[in-house]
Structures are given as C-alpha cells and as structure tokens.
Amino acid sequence: MIYNNEVCKRRKAKFNSIKNHPYFGFVILTLLMLAVQFARVLGVDVPITILRAFGLTMIYIIIALGFSILLGYAGLASLGTAGFVGVGTYIIGYMTNSLGTSIFLILLITIVGAIIIGAIVGFISLRIEGMYLAIITLGLSQILNEVFKNATVFTNGTNGLNLDGIVIFNKLIQINHNAIFVVLAVFMLFIMILTLNIMKSPTGRALLAMRNSESAAQAMGISIFKYRMLAFIVATVYALLGGVFYMSYISFSIPTTWSLAFSLNILAAVIVGGSQSIYGIVLGTFMIFGLNLAVLNQIQFFVDNPAISIVFNGALIIVVIIYYPGGLIRLVNTTVYKLKTKIKLWKKRRKEYIYGSDSE
Amino acid sequence: MPNTEGFWELVILFVLVLVVVFFLINTLILRKLKNKSKIQSILINVFLALGLLFLFYRIHQIFPEEFNPTGIMLQSIVNSVVNSCVLALATTGIVLIFKTSNTTNFSQGMIATVGAYVAATFILSFATELVELGNFTIVFLAMIVGAVTAFILGILIDVLIIRRAKVITSVGKQMITMGLVLVFAGSIPLVFGTIPLPIPKLSYAPNISFTLFGNLLSITSHGFYSLIISITLLVVLFSALRFTKWGLGVRATASSEVVAGMMGVNTRIITAMSWGIAGLLGGVAAVILTPSITIAGVSMMVPTQVNGFMAAILGSFSSFAGPLVASILIPILNGLLSFVVGLWKNAVVYLIILIIVLVKPMGLFGKKIAKKV
Numbered sequence: 001m002i003y004n005n006e007v008c009k010r011r012k013a014k015f016n017s018i019k020n021h022p023y024f025g026f027v028i029l030t031l032l033m034l035a036v037q038f039a040r041v042l043g044v045d046v047p048i049t050i051l052r053a054f055g056l057t058m059i060y061i062i063i064a065l066g067f068s069i070l071l072g073y074a075g076l077a078s079l080g081t082a083g084f085v086g087v088g089t090y091i092i093g094y095m096t097n098s099l100g101t102s103i104f105l106i107l108l109i110t111i112v113g114a115i116i117i118g119a120i121v122g123f124i125s126l127r128i129e130g131m132y133l134a135i136i137t138l139g140l141s142q143i144l145n146e147v148f149k150n151a152t153v154f155t156n157g158t159n160g161l162n163l164d165g166i167v168i169f170n171k172l173i174q175i176n177h178n179a180i181f182v183v184l185a186v187f188m189l190f191i192m193i194l195t196l197n198i199m200k201s202p203t204g205r206a207l208l209a210m211r212n213s214e215s216a217a218q219a220m221g222i223s224i225f226k227y228r229m230l231a232f233i234v235a236t237v238y239a240l241l242g243g244v245f246y247m248s249y250i251s252f253s254i255p256t257t258w259s260l261a262f263s264l265n266i267l268a269a270v271i272v273g274g275s276q277s278i279y280g281i282v283l284g285t286f287m288i289f290g291l292n293l294a295v296l297n298q299i300q301f302f303v304d305n306p307a308i309s310i311v312f313n314g315a316l317i318i319v320v321i322i323y324y325p326g327g328l329i330r331l332v333n334t335t336v337y338k339l340k341t342k343i344k345l346w347k348k349r350r351k352e353y354i355y356g357s358d359s360e
Numbered sequence: 361m362p363n364t365e366g367f368w369e370l371v372i373l374f375v376l377v378l379v380v381v382f383f384l385i386n387t388l389i390l391r392k393l394k395n396k397s398k399i400q401s402i403l404i405n406v407f408l409a410l411g412l413l414f415l416f417y418r419i420h421q422i423f424p425e426e427f428n429p430t431g432i433m434l435q436s437i438v439n440s441v442v443n444s445c446v447l448a449l450a451t452t453g454i455v456l457i458f459k460t461s462n463t464t465n466f467s468q469g470m471i472a473t474v475g476a477y478v479a480a481t482f483i484l485s486f487a488t489e490l491v492e493l494g495n496f497t498i499v500f501l502a503m504i505v506g507a508v509t510a511f512i513l514g515i516l517i518d519v520l521i522i523r524r525a526k527v528i529t530s531v532g533k534q535m536i537t538m539g540l541v542l543v544f545a546g547s548i549p550l551v552f553g554t555i556p557l558p559i560p561k562l563s564y565a566p567n568i569s570f571t572l573f574g575n576l577l578s579i580t581s582h583g584f585y586s587l588i589i590s591i592t593l594l595v596v597l598f599s600a601l602r603f604t605k606w607g608l609g610v611r612a613t614a615s616s617e618v619v620a621g622m623m624g625v626n627t628r629i630i631t632a633m634s635w636g637i638a639g640l641l642g643g644v645a646a647v648i649l650t651p652s653i654t655i656a657g658v659s660m661m662v663p664t665q666v667n668g669f670m671a672a673i674l675g676s677f678s679s680f681a682g683p684l685v686a687s688i689l690i691p692i693l694n695g696l697l698s699f700v701v702g703l704w705k706n707a708v709v710y711l712i713i714l715i716i717v718l719v720k721p722m723g724l725f726g727k728k729i730a731k732k733v
Binding site for chain 1: 529
C-alpha cells in the first residue's frame with residue numbers, strides 16, 4: 001500500500017480542527033457521563049451510588065455555571081442560590097402533584113418565574129454592593145426558606161414534598177432515573193455551550209469590564225443596570241432549572257436542604273475550581289460534591305467515619321484557597337504546560353541523540 | 361387571643377403615608393438646603409422609627425383590653441432578653457472581625473459551639489467534685505473555660521490560617537471561614553462524641569418579679585444573670601475600644617490596615633486579639649444560649665449566626681453601636697410579631713430588614729464612604 005502523505009495530512013488537520021473546537025471537551029464530558037449510564041443499563045456492575053453521585057454533580061454543575069457568571073464575570077457575590085433552587089423544586093413538585101401540569105409548561109413557567117426573581121434581586125443589587133449584597137441575598141434565601149417551611153399547602157412544610165411522577169402530554173409517568181440521567185447529560189452539554197457563548201460574547205466582555213472597574217465600564221458606555229440584571233437573571237434561571245432537575249432526579253425536596261450550607265457549597269465549588277473557567281467549575285463541583293458522593297463514600301474508612309470526610313472537604317477548601325487563589329484549574333493548566341514543555345525537551349534531546357545536534 | 365383582622369392594612373397605609381410625606385419634604389424643602397444628604401439620612405431614620413412605633417402601637421391595639429396589652433408587650437420584650445444578649449454578643453464578634461480582617465466570619469458560630477461543648481464537658485466531668493460550690497459558680501466557671509477555649513481557638517485560626525491569606529480577596533477569605541465551618545462540623549463529633557451535651561441554666565432560682573410603669577413583669581433568673589454578664593462584657597469591650605491603645609489600634613486598622621501598619625500599629629497582634637475576643641464573646645453567647653435550646657448540638661449557633669449578619673447589615677458594619685441596637689431590636693420584633701403572624705415571624709422580620717436596607721443601603725447608622733475612582 002502506498003502511504004499517501006496528502007490524505008494523511010488532511011485527516012490530521014481535520015482531527016485537529018475537531019480537537020481544538022471549543023465544544024470538544026464538553027462533548028467528551030457528556031459522552032463519559034452517558035457511557036457510565038449505558039454501562040449500567042448494559043449490565044456492567046456500576047454501583048448505583050456512583051451513578052446518583054454523577055447525576056447530582058451534573059445538576060450542581062448547572063447551578064454552579066450560573067453562579068460563575070454572577071461571581072466570576074459580573075463580580076457579584078450572592079448567597080441566595082439555595083433559596084432559588086428550592087423554588088425550582090417546589091414549582092415542579094406542586095404543579096405536577098396538585099395541578100397535573102405538563103413538564104414543558106412547567107419548564108416555561110420556571111423560566112418566567114426565574115426571570116422575575118432575577119430581576120428583583122438584580123434591582124436590589126443596584127443599591128447594595130459587595131459583602132452587603134451577599135448577606136442581603138442570604139436574607140432573601142432565609143425568607144424563601146421560611147416560606148418553604150410555612151406554606152404547607154404548596155410545599156408540605158417540614159415533612160418534605162415527594163414528586164409523584166412527571167406529566168408528559170397529560171399522562172403521569174413514573175420517574176425513570178436512567179432516562180432523566182440522559183436528559184440531564186444532554187441538558188448539561190447545552191448549558192455549557194450556552195454559558196461559553198455568554199462568556200465569549202460582547203455580553204461576557206461587558207460583564208468582565210464591569211467586574212474590573214464599574215466606573216471605567218460606565219465611561220465606556222456599558223449600562224450597569226442592564227448587565228447586572230442580566231447576570232442575576234441568568235444565574236436564577238440556571239438555579240431554578242437546576243431545582244427542577246433536582247426534583248425530577250431525587251423526587252424529594254425538604255426545606256432543610258435549602259439552607260445556608262447549600263449556597264456556601266456552591267460558592268465553594270466555584271471558588272475552588274476557578275470562577276472564570278467552565279472546566280474549572282466542573283472540577284470544583286466534582287471536588288466539593290462529587291468527590292464526597294462518589295469516591296469517599298466507596299472507601300470503607302470514610303463510610304465508618306463520615307465526620308472525617310467533612311473535615312477533609314473543609315481542609316481541602318482552605319488549602320486550595322490559600323495556596324491556589326486562581327482555583328484548581330490554574331494548577332492543572334500550569335502542570336499540563338510544564339509537562340508539555342518537558343516532553344518537547346525530551347523529544348528534542350532524543351532526536352539529537354539519534355541524528356546529532358544541528359549546531360555542529 | 362389577639363384579633364389580627366385588618367392589622368396589616370393600617371400598617372401598610374401608615375408606611376405609604378410616611379413615604380409620600382418623605383418625598384414631599386424631600387422635593388419641596390430639602391432641595392434648597394446645602395447639607396441635604398445628612399438631613400435626608402436623619403429624616404429617614406426618624407420616619408423608620410415612626411413606622412416601627414406604629415407597628416408596636418398596632419400590636420398593642422390588637423389585644424383585648426382585659427389582657428392588659430402594655431403588660432403583655434413589656435413581658436414579651438423581657439422574655440426576649442436571653443436571645444437579645446446572645447445576638448448582641450455574637451454580632452459584636454462578627455463586626456469586630458469584619459473591621460480588622462475585612463471578611464464576614466461564617467465560622468464565628470462554630471467557634472462558639474466548640475466553646476459550648478468544652479463548657480458542657482467541663483460540667484460533666486467536674487460537677488460532682490465541685491458540687492458544694494453551687495450551680496451558678498459551676499456554670500460560671502464552665503463559661504469561663506469555654507470562653508477561654510474559644511479565645512485561644514480564635515487566635516489560632518488567625519495566626520495559622522487567616523494571616524497567611526492576606527493577599528486573598530474578601531470573598532476568598534469568606535470561603536476560608538466556610539471551610540473552617542466544615543472542619544469544625546466534622547471534628548466536633550470526633551472529639552466530643554456524637555451525643556449532644558446539656559448545659560444547666562445559670563440559676564434555677566424562681567423568676568424575679570419587678571414593676572415597670574405599673575405592670576408586674578417577671579424575668580427568669582437565668583435571663584437576669586445572662587443580662588448582667590452580657591452587659592458587663594459589652595461595657596468592658598466598648599470602653600476598651602474607646603479608651604485603650606488596643607481600641608485605638610482596632611479603629612486605625614479598621615480604617616486602613618496598610619496605613620495603620622505604617623504608623624507603627626502592630627496590626628498582626630490587633631487582628632489576632634480581635635479574633636480571640638470575637639471567639640470569647642461567641643463562647644459566652646453559646647453557653648448562655650444552650651439551656652434555652654436544652655442541648656449543645658453542632659448546628660446550634662446557625663440561626664444566631666444568620667441573625668447576627670442581618671443585625672450587622674441593619675445597623676451597618678461601619679459602626680459598633682449600630683449592630684448592637686439592631687441585635688437588640690431583632691429578637692424584640694421577633695417576639696412581638698409572633699402574636700400577629702405566628703410561624704411567619706422570621707420571614708416578616710427579614711422582610712422588614714430587607715426593606716429598611718433597600719431604603720438605607722449603608723444601614724441605620726452607617727455613613728456613606730465616598731470612594732476615589
């Protein structure tokens with residue numbers, strides 16, 4: 001067979017253009033998730049806890065991506081995430097159980113509700129800034145939590161709300177976790193692509209300018225009002241959709257879940273991973289939620305002493321923030337870069353060893 | 361017993377009237393004055409006070425005459441004394457740390473919880489040997505032990521962790537304190553066991569009765585002693601802030617850490633001491649709080665923590681007196697509103713705080729700091 005150099009080159013160029021495409025990593029991540037699910041369906045012995053951990057982590061990635069636009073791009077710290085996610089869970093819970101609304105209508109209502117909530121919080125953020133905003137949104141989250149506890153008609157109070165199933169075209173269907181996992185993975189891919197497009201668009205650059213200096217951004221003609229509103233609306237839409245998915249995957253929601261600790265964990269995931277990079281957020285979410293759910297729960301030592309895994313998580317957060325302020329993704333990037341340069345050097349030396357040095 | 365029909369209509373109407381009057385005054389009179397913003401700020405405070413007074417008046421009104429409404433209101437204020445003390449101590453700690461380290465300390469509650477656990481363990485192990493000293497002395501000794509532990513813990517946290525994080529943004533520091541919460545939440549069961557520990561009340565003497573404005577009121581002896589201890593601590597702390605070199609250092613560090621350092625203030629010791637004292641205040645608060653929730657658990661201080669943040673926002677982080685006033689006000693409002701809205705009292709209180717902060721973003725007593733661009 002004749003080795004056709006031209007075709008080979010063309011193939012290589014094509015592969016490179018796919019490999020360097022910004023969505024490549026997202027698709028690979030989604031395919032990995034789907035592979036775990038299909039392996040389970042096909043009969044490979046994947047522990048159910050690991051599968052659930054991956055599903056939950058994907059939901060948290062969706063929520064954290066919205067938060068990263070808020071914190072990493074707009075520079076607004078919010079502690080209200082838990083309340084917003086809770087609203088999402090109760091919207092689907094109440095509407096399916098009591099009204100029998102179709103899931104598509106529920107998604108639409110959720111998005112509209114999220115836009116309204118986001119606009120309210122965005123309006124608040126125009127007057128209050130920095131640490132104050134974080135605490136005020138915490139107050140808002142507390143108000144929502146009180147509503148979850150006391151509005152027993154909608155939320156079943158402190159006993160928690162069970163989801164009966166999902167209504168598709170006027171038909172109540174029992175929840176199939178495998179199907180929801182697949183939908184979730186595809187939806188996560190969609191959200192990742194959407195977020196990347198927001199980040200790399202003029203909107204993202206305007207948000208970054210606002211984060212770095214508000215006065216300078218205003219001087220360049222960026223409307224603070226518009227972009228703050230936008231950042232909060234995006235974050236709340238992601239959070240409420242995350243809530244809808246959480247409810248349809250776990251099918252149980254209780255007010256104590258939507259407490260300060262949840263908001264702090266999302267914040268920790270974004271900070272630990274690196275607040276401006278999508279891969280960073282994926283990494284951070286795995287560190288904060290996935291590691292605990294998927295890895296530590298499999299090791300007998302940590303199952304026997306659940307307290308130690310909490311300590312480990314806390315210590316990890318502290319160490320990462322003190323020694324790698326840019327997030328874990330920066331550590332990964334620098335390590336990969338160093339390895340690449342080392343491999344290049346090694347290859348060059350090897351060539352010199354075989355063929356002799358150029359300089360002679 | 362109270363008849364709450366038509367309660368909120370009048371309150372909201374009154375608030376709306378206040379808003380309209382404020383806008384009229386603002387547009388017609390204040391426009392021509394020179395120091396407009398100062399008068400505006402005072403005016404808003406006066407109007408807010410009027411609104412709150414009207415709220416109290418309405419609560420007073422809804423009780424039927426035969427129940428002696430003034431007495432019930434005063435009694436409910438007296439009942440909230442333990443909560444007010446706890447919140448005042450915790451909030452002062454949070455504000456102290458915010459001033460010197462420029463971060464909101466989420467681990468304040470957890471440091472306090474460790475103090476409470478140490479105190480409870482102390483009581484469990486030495487109660488039989490010290491039984492002749494009496495209940496008050498034992499609990500007081502335990503309180504001192506717990507507070508000193510929390511003090512040392514606070515200093516250790518600053519020296520070992522926060523000091524190394526000088527360059528990190530305030531959100532990053534916030535996350536460090538959050539990581540500390542996780543570390544403590546995990547290590548408390550490891551050290552003290554998973555069973556929550558009880559702490560006895562400071563005193564089991566019968567309630568102390570006294571007369572105020574012709575109403576017979578009674579305060580639990582535990583509340584009375586807590587009040588005395590808290591007032592003593594806060595008076596000592598505030599006079600230290602006002603009159604000692606340490607207080608001057610804290611105020612200098614609060615206004616600018618770099619400049620304070622240049623002027624010869626040892627900001628390291630100031631910050632470490634602030635963390636320690638915040639821990640001490642929290643420890644005392646936790647020991648006072650534990651009997652009213654019967655046992656010391658890992659998450660015992662979380663509501664106090666959240667309320668402390670709200671009080672600090674309401675009173676403004678830029679002063680020490682403001683958060684103190686707010687932290688006394690919040691439990692009183694909570695107690696009074698429970699007559700009107702029952703279970704929804706927390707939500708209503710948070711909503712009121714939210715609205716006040718929206719009107720005055722720097723808090724009730726805060727000054728707007730002009731920033732150089």
